[in-house]
Amino acid sequence: MSIIDSAAGLSLLPKPFADWFAAKGWQPRAHQMELLARATAGESLLLIAPTGAGKTLAGFLPALTDLTRRGRVPPGSAFTGIHTLYISPLKALAVDIERNLMKPVTEMGLPITVETRTGDTPQAKRQRQRLNPPDILLTTPEQLALLIANGEAPRFFKDLKYVVFDELHSLVTSKRGHLLSLGLARLRRLAPGLATIGLSATVAEPMELRRWLVGQAPGVESHAGLVTAPGGAKPIVTILKSAERVPWSGHSAKYAMPEVYAAIREHRTSLLFVNTRSQAEILFQELWNINEDTLPIALHHGSLDVGQRRKVEQAMAENRLRAVVATSTLDLGIDWGDVDLVIHVGAPKGASRLAQRIGRANHRMDEPSRAILVPANRFEVMECQAALDANYLGAQDTPPVGEGTLDVLAQHVLGTACAAPFDEDALFAEVTSAAPYADLPREKFGRIVQFVATGGYALKTYERYARIRRTAEGLWRVSNPQVAQQYRLNLGTIVEMPMLNVRMVRRGAKGTVGRGGASLGKVEEYFLEMLSPGDTFLFSGKVLRFEGIRENECLVSQAFSLDPKVPAYAGGKFPLSTYLADQVRGMLDDPQRWGQLPEQVRDWLALQRDVSALPRRDELLIETFPRGSRHYMVAYPFEGRLAHQTLGMLLTRRLERAGRRPLGFVATDYSLAVWALDDLGHAFTIERPSLRDLFDEDMLGDDLEAWLDESFMLKRTFRNCAVIAGLIEQRHPGQEKTGRQVTVSADLIYDVLRSHEPDHILLEATRADAAAGLLDIQRLGDMLARIRGHIAHRRLDRISPLAVPVMLEIGRETVAGEAQDFLLAEAAEDLIAEAMGEAGR
Amino acid sequence: MHRLALASMEIEDFGAVCARTVVAGVEAVCDPLGALYLPETRLLVVSDLHLEKGAAFARRGMMLPPYDTLATLKVLEAVIARHDPAIVVSLGDNFHDRVGSAHLPEVFRAKIADLARGREWIWINGNHDPDGTVGLPGRSADELHHAGLTFRHEPSLLSPLGEIAGHLHPAATVVRREKAVRRPCFATDGRRLLMPAFGIMTGGLDLRHRAMTGLFEKQSLVAHMLGRDRIYSVRFANLRG
Secondary structure (H helix, E strand, O other), X not given: OOEOOOHHHHHXXXXXXXXXXXXXXOOXXXXXXXXXXXXXXXXXXXXXXXXXXXXXXXXXXXXXXXXXXXXXXXXXXXXOOOOEEEEOOOHHHHHHHHHHHHHHHHHHOOOOOEEEEOOOOOHHHHHHHHHXXXXXXXXXXXXXXHHHOOOOHHHHHOOOOEEEEOOHHHHOOOHHHHHHHHHHHHHHHHOOOOXXXXXXXXXXXXXXXXXXXXXXXXXXXXXXXXXEOOOOOOOEEEEOXXXXXXXXXXXXXXXXXXXXXXXXXXXXXXXXXXXXXXXXXXXXXXXXXXXXXXOOXXXXXXXXXXXXXXXXXHHHHOOOOOEEEEOHHHOOOOOOOOOOEEEEEOOXXXXXXXXXXXXXXXXXXXXXXXXXXXXXXXXXXXXXXXXXHHHHHOOOOOOOOOOOOHHHHHHHHHHHHHHOOEOHHHHHHHHOOOHHHOOXXXXXXXXXXXXXXXXXXXXXXXXXXXXXXXXXXXXXXXXXXXXXXXXXXXXXXXXXXXXXXXXXXXXXXXXXXXXXXXXXXXEXXXXXXXXXXXXXXXXXXXXXXXXXXXXXXXXXXXXOOOOOEOOOOOOOOOOOOHHHHHHHHHHHXXXXXXXXXXXXXXXXXHHHHHHOOOOOOOOEEEEEEEEOOXXXXXXXXXXXXXXXXXXXXXXXXXXXXXXXXXXXXEEOOOOEEEEXXXXXXXXXXXXXXXXXXXXXXXXXXXXXXXXXXXXXXXXXXXXXXXXXXXXOOOEEOOEEOOHHHHHHHHHHHHHHHHHHOOOOHHHHHHHHHHHHHOHHHHHHHHHHHXXXXXXXXXXXXXXXXXXXXXXXXXXXXXXXXHHXXXXXXXXXXXXXXXXXXXXXX | OHHHHHHOOOOOOHHHHOEEEEEOOEEEEXXXXXXXXXXXXXXXXXXXXXXOHHHHHHHOOOOOOOOXXXXXXXXXXXXXXXXXXXXXXXXXXXXXXXXXXXXXXXHHHHHHHHHHOOOEEEEEXXXXXXXXXXXXXXXXXXXXXEOOEEEEOOOOOOOOOXXXXXXXXXXXXXXXXXXEEEEEEEEEXXXXXXXXXXXXXXXXXXXXXXXXXXXXXXXXXEEEEEOOOOEEEEEHHHOEO
């Protein structure tokens, strides 16, 4: 490591620090000293450093040294507010940091108080913190929002000197980040001299984060300074080269289990990452099936009971586990014992995510991390290879910060009124100083204020029920104290799907269900709706028998079925990143690069080239062929499953209109299959319709709009927006609403609002959100533009090798949305048939 | 919301989209707009209108859209125009809260007066609005006995035969190919019939919910489900394929 040896640098370190470093035999690192020097001079900074580079200490050094120079505040002095605020994306991380930070503070005997404040902090301690704040407060974005919505915020934050943001790259891309940026804008007003310090892993666009950290003024872009730590040792990443046959499709990677197990056996502690919770359940089950040495292997994902997760984390920290199967809940930087191997099962879907996960192994930056990628099918082999190339090239595909959302703004406006009456113009100036809201039009801001007051409807009937009102001086203030109480109960930007607690019960002799046992975690309500008592499913590493729903709990018992239904969790699937998709296309198009691929995959591609064609990088390959009594079209856009599903829906509508009698479609991350009664190959050849017309960009117009408005996706987005914006409460003082009640009404509210006031501000927010959240529509548009005039059609007399994976998905997936009434009709036909039978008797 | 779209559609053949049923020997027609029509006595039943639900929430600080009353009345207008009944029975929870009918904006009041003109109109009291309605045409009652049927808001456990009730907002879930579709429904076993909630912003309660226990003979229970443009009749045992 490079060492700063200039006298100027070291003179920044007060004596206790210099002694402490010396006693440990450590040298402050160059980036730590640079950050200290520049932050002490009052500069806001972004530190980009790999894991293990001493990021946390670097972030706190300016505060620790400054507080040491200041000394303890003598008793009886005037009220002193907090000196440094640390914001972390995770509660657990804040607690972890407190432990790590207290170590040097105690060892050096520094006159500094450090405390956490999270949702778990007892009321008495919060009260005390307000009266007698610590020097350094460690907290989360939600707690900051609560603090600034309090009338005492100006006093509490008046002495604030530093705000440290940990894992900034992951904080800023979400709505939490938007709320946080507004909170930061408020802090800047309360303590104009404060400096920000952002800590981040490597990102694609450091300029975005640097802009986020400082106040913006109209027409000028300002940026925080940048400090970069040198990268650590290059990770050693390999793709599992299995002796077994890699399957054509599927996501379980069952074929590789013996090899994965062998790798676990050869290492001290392994972290196994998968992309979805159901994959985690399956992988865990498969490993235990062959765990002959009964190695301690645990499971960790977001739906599991908190107590159970904490137990796993504890065991992990104490190095009592040999392996943990996890989803993204373990992506972020909590320190876990000695992980010496990361195994990624399934393709990583994004290069940045892979880099982050690989960083979880071996938290010392001087030693290389070790990782094994296990592709679950043949396309994933190529995707893994592409991600691996990207990791070496340092390519990044982190999502952009995005424009500040309006629902979050509405929440912030109400919070502002809860703290003190506000002037609309002054608040607008403050809000637009936050980078995500810098381009917010004044008119839109006014509409949001109206929305907060009375719902902002064109039909003005709620004036007398307004939540905030203008005073005689023209300031907005809350109408009554209940409004502030409601605000505090419902604050935050994380809206959960309606979930039911899963509780284990014992079955009585006559099939009666006994009293409650252990709680296993939560499962989405819509999944349970498909189950009948007696059905089995995999959860929390066990096969469970569904017994029924009682109150708000799903009752289950131990089952011994070998063929469980698998929980299908919403939102668990990451889309294939644009960057990786392009890399895979490039790889297919360039046989020179096939050398890296396993022989069986090479053979597969070569065969495809011989019998059909390989998709070119800037071309869309379409294959048509008959099979059974149907005619198939397979397209290879490589734009991710969600984009393909939308495309499939739009193509089916068009083929229907052209009279080609389409029957259905199915999508994977790489390709899309549509089948019909008519010969599609023939239809395209005689141009009825032509492929150029079929894939014309105008399909993203009315058809898409019509479909989107009806879609489940938009309703879910609306529900999120409505809850965050405060239109729908998740919790009401005195009575907690269950998730179920919120969903039902949100869909109905959406329908009523859409039919009567389609340009309402919340629908505008919903559409913007859906468009940004579903980058897929954008991707689809880009793809259709790119391939215009570059569609290659191959008419085949049978299925091609490349088409096999998507064809194998047929039957596993069915179309949602419009097919609903079809299912009803099917059920009703049963009755008609029965009735006819009765009549005939 | 398909009901609102359906209400504005021209339908030539009601018979094809409605479902016929018999309750305690009385012929009835389940309309996909959510109303029950008895042709013999020209009586139309709707239940759980929950008018002014948005305003009721606004009074408590949740600014739900103020359009639900208008939308519900539009559907009601369509179904009345379709059957031209002599008697309209609104089966309780006509308003979402006690003060709803007193605070009803004048324009909606006039609309209801239009709909009631030339017909008999009976407001059955519900648990949300037990005090009856204020300043609206028609009369209020707790129960109505007519043509061998009993109309009340909450189903009674004692006398199922010939009972038409609301209150529970019945909905049924069809499961096919690992997909679940849930829709409001008329639920009847031939002895009693539960009405779907008519209000546009009302939710539903599954037929398998505990609150439905003991109300029906499961063997003969049929859910007449409100589809996009017609009624789908599914036997209870067939809901899950």
